[in-house]
Amino acid sequence: MSATKVSQPVPPLQAQLGAWTELHHVLHEILTACAPFYASLRALGQAEAASSDERALLQAWRPCQAKVDRLADFESSAEYVRPVPRQEGTIPPWPDWGARIAALRREMEERLREEAWNTAGLIDLADEFQHACACYLTLAGRELRRMVEEMQPLDTHLPGGGG
Numbered sequence: 001m002s003a004t005k006v007s008q009p010v011p012p013l014q015a016q017l018g019a020w021t022e023l024h025h026v027l028h029e030i031l032t033a034c035a036p037f038y039a040s041l042r043a044l045g046q047a048e049a050a051s052s053d054e055r056a057l058l059q060a061w062r063p064c065q066a067k068v069d070r071l072a073d074f075e076s077s078a079e080y081v082r083p084v085p086r087q088e089g090t091i092p093p094w095p096d097w098g099a100r101i102a103a104l105r106r107e108m109e110e111r112l113r114e115e116a117w118n119t120a121g122l123i124d125l126a127d128e129f130q131h132a133c134a135c136y137l138t139l140a141g142r143e144l145r146r147m148v149e150e151m152q153p154l155d156t157h158l159p160g161g162g163g
Helices: 009-045 051-077 097-113 120-156
Strands: none
Touching: 009 051, 009 120, 051 097, 097 120
């Protein structure tokens, strides 16, 4: 029986799989936590804004802030999910979605601190934020599938494996 060539030892593969799984989870939490904010923002766009609506919107944004903080904390310690540092003349394998999400968060917070809100602009920014999170979630899902495919042949060659 010939052994399948393994490009990486099993522990690093497991660590990578764990990191991508956690990233996927964190991004899903961001999208879930921000859903009430999006709903409140869209409702605000449909009606005249009252100060109580503005307070509710600010309160709805707080869980988003907390989850984006968690993403930043995770990315700062996660070894396997950061984009490879760009070398001159090369294109990174994917955009730095984490940095983009953090930048959009800062921009949203700046706009929410303004005295007079441009609701249409906030909605556009929220759409861009949601899109960046969804793109990063898609990337994490794709990387998870790739990792699982890379690990499946190992199952037949490890003690207690399927083959």
